[in-house]
Amino acid sequence: MSVSEDEPKDLIKLNHEKLSADEISALVVSPCCGAVSLFIGTTRNNFEGRKVIHLEYEAYEPMAEAEIKKICTDIRLKWPSVKHIAIHHRLGSVPISEASVMVAISSPHRAESLEAVQYGINALKATVPIWKKEVYEEESSWKENKECFWAKTLK
Numbered sequence: 001m002s003v004s005e006d007e008p009k010d011l012i013k014l015n016h017e018k019l020s021a022d023e024i025s026a027l028v029v030s031p032c033c034g035a036v037s038l039f040i041g042t043t044r045n046n047f048e049g050r051k052v053i054h055l056e057y058e059a060y061e062p063m064a065e066a067e068i069k070k071i072c073t074d075i076r077l078k079w080p081s082v083k084h085i086a087i088h089h090r091l092g093s094v095p096i097s098e099a100s101v102m103v104a105i106s107s108p109h110r111a112e113s114l115e116a117v118q119y120g121i122n123a124l125k126a127t128v129p130i131w132k133k134e135v136y137e138e139e140s141s142w143k144e145n146k147e148c149f150w151a152k153t154l155k
Contacts, residue, residue, distance in 0.1 A: 006030050010072040011086040014061055014130075019088050019099040028084035033106040037113035039121045041101040043094045047134055055094045056133040056140075064089075067128040071120055075105070078119065079112045087120060089130060100132075 011027050021040060028036055043055045072085045086104045094100045103120040107113040124130075133142045 006032060006083070008076070008082070009084045009086075010069065011084070011088075012065055012068045012072075013086075013088040014059055014064055014091055015088075016090065016092040019090050019102050021099070021102065024086045024088055024102045024104045027086045028104045028106040030083045030106050033083050033108050033113075035108070035110040035113040036104060036106045037110065037117040039101075039103045039117045040099050041121070042099050043096050045096045047136075050136050052096065053135045053137060054096060055100060056135060057089070057091045057094065057100060057130055058133075059089070059091055059128075059130040064128050064130055068124065071123045071127070074123065075116045075120055079107065079116045081109070081112050082107045082116050085116075085120070087124065089124075089128075091130075 009027075011024075019040075021038060025036055025038055043052065045052050068087050071087070075082055075085055083106045084104075086102070088102045090098075090100050101121070101124065103117050103124070105113045105116045105120065107116065131142060133140055
């Protein structure tokens with residue numbers, strides 16, 4: 001594969017299907033990169049002492065995709081050596097231990113990809129209009145993302 005055939009890619013996916021670590025990792029692998037960093041956010045079975053049954057996610061998809069594209073642009077400005085970026089978020093019901101979000105980034109060296117992945121997930125939590133509902137044994141509750149910028153400005 002020539003360098004021109006391996007142009008940087010931003011791969012964004014929002015859907016209701018199970019996310020795959022193998023798939024997202026394969027999307028960002030590049031022959032010119034020695035690092036692929038991956039963050040996987042999963043559904044845990046508890047929150048503040050309460051048993052969580054599953055999570056449900058909703059999004060305003062056109063705006064969510066636009067915000068994720070902005071994150072990709074920011075990553076490329078902050079870490080110019082980053083090659084490929086993939087950000088996938090599951091919508092709908094996400095059972096315990098399954099992934100709700102994955103961020104994968106490749107770069108020539110590990111420091112850039114690790115830093116960029118951390119930035120990517122933090123920026124996603126702060127800016128992307130995706131809402132989470134925690135479903136407990138006895139009730140459910142829409143959760144405010146404490147990192148979300150608009151939640152802070154509305155108080």
